[in-house]
Amino acid sequence: MNGRRIAASMAVVMTATAVMPITAEASTNIDLRKKVIGISGIMSVTNMDSAITRGEFASMLVNASSYRSTVSSVSNTSVFADVPRDHSYAASIRIAAEQGWMTGYLGGNFKPDEYVTLQEAIKGTLALLGYENADFTGDQTGARQSKYHFLELDENMNKSPEEVLIREDCINLFYNLLKTDTKAGTMFGKSLGCELTSDGEINPLTMVDNSLKGPKIVRSKSRLSDYLPFKLSAASVYLDGSPISNSSESISAALENDNGVLVYYHPVSKTVWLYTVGSENENGRSAVFGEITNVIYNSADLMTPDAIILDDGNTYELDSTEMKFAFSTYGDMRVGDTVTLVYSVTTDSSGDETRTVLDYIED
Template sequence: MRMRELAAVMAGVSFGMAVLPNMTAFAADNNIDYRRKVVGIAGIMNNTSTGLNDPVTRAEFANMLVKASTYRDFLPTTSSVSVYADVPATAQYASSIRIAAEQNWVTGYLGGLYKPEQSITLQEAARGILALLGYTSEDFGSSLSSARMAKFYALELNENLDRQPNEVLNRSDCINLFYNLLKTDSKTTGKAYATVLGCELNSDGEVNPLGLADTNLKGPKLVTKGSQIGNYVPFNVQEASIFVNGDASSYEALKSYVSSSYVVIYYNQTAKTIWAYIADEDVQSGRCAVRGTVENIYYSSSDVMTPTSITLDDGQEYKLSSSEMQFAFSVYGSIRVGDRVTLICEKSENSNGDATYTVVDYVED
């Protein structure tokens, strides 16, 4: 993976210093914002920023289980069979329910029903989470339910999860539950479950998702005004986890931005995650996209081979601080005066409101 793409992701998910190994355990343990971003980047839940108090259905939870497993790479958009009488093959989560049932992560009810719209309880969710960790019915003897819950608590999978076994879970509960899953050692591998999805733990035992973000990242891609976002990524955008300028967002919000202006995106096909950056005029600070024609490339007086900044036809100066950006705009690179480019920049403002831009990536038009 190119270093400029990694740099874009590292700052783009707005973790800042929080993702570095010296982040305190307290911050992750008590910060739902951090946890929801980790779960979102891992591709387990879509749109982790809204509806946190909404109950999660059994159908939705089956989908989360599959997305938290290696089966995520083989999850078809439609199912060819109906496993339960009340889950037709055309149902939204039919494929996920079929996979989860076949793997014994979920069970149905008497009469061949799954009750997909019924809210998931902690006890039901614990079964699926423990199954992902490699535990089977044989591990719990004759008293399955109580033994499962005892193991669930022993593994501290209930961290930040104040629910009784028969209580239903909301989206916030599921964020905590799947974050706890990622931190817990798998019975099968003996390593943190996060490694299954390409993540790793930092020195404080919390999840550092940058490994996943760096895996098979594609981009940047320029999505022009009025375009169909689905034409730029090889998966269903409406089912993706979406971040706009580092904050968890939604398909509708991204669609709205594209309808009025251009957007630059990166995506991870495995995690079905999109990182989008919107036009400069809509951003006060942080990452933004700027589009224009290169008018000047400036060099320092002490090093005439290494460019220090450029200007576009908007008259604004854009600093080149990384060696890769300096190379791209140097005589050895591919960008020349007169070329049209889209820049991904780090924007900051001083107390007078004057903006400074540093280029971290680019797209050649």
């Protein structure tokens, strides 16, 4: 049960930001880019105007690479005099320096708290694509900038080489990186589960669908921590569709609910979605616990159920083949059984609500 993924329900990943229509003249919408980068786990997509430090950028490079699964919160060694072992980005800085993605300064310092420039960022992203010093002759800096423009890593980037990058710049840069072919000729983003749509943009829905885990009901913070394959303190967390701090008291408050909290998580991006059972959300998913009081069948097909009714009096539509089978005479669920339903809510122009079952967990 916990491994079931319903493709039609992937709209949950779009609840944090709304994707607006893209005109023929406009570049890719920033909301779409934010969603892709957020799901990828490369960086936080909040505080768009904040300047990015060299330490933060080292972390972004590592999170975009194959080293993402091995980096720890504490480095075993101190590579630079101004980066102690317990520095927030010590491990990422060590990896970025060892791989040649970023370099330090004379005197053995890295200056992790200074802001990163586009010139430094270009070197790091080209290195991720597999380009080395030997690939750039003469003026290395100028040659790298030419390659950066040639590969169209500059889309939506309106910065000169010496300018400091803000978070929005990094979202654009890494989104462009994901779409770009490596030196070996493979789209870089494939390693993070990225697929291109027919118009050449990255589809965030397929990224989540590739490895979304859940649903699971948990009733304590310790159970939640045991269920997740990563530390909650390292995760991006959404509660009932809204982003919250991973240390928020809201999580503890939600877990005090008698029926628990519904959990989905995405291991690659370290993103967790929590839904308070019994709290109905207009966006994304909702969850309800109750007893099945009736199964409604199609008058033209008496073996195929169209909906079920719970003891809360609400009707929950069954749209997918999987859900129809589960609540049919051939499935496991019967009138009188208790169940946690995962569902979405839509409201038509007349104000009528439709609740559609996306998944379920047997009690």
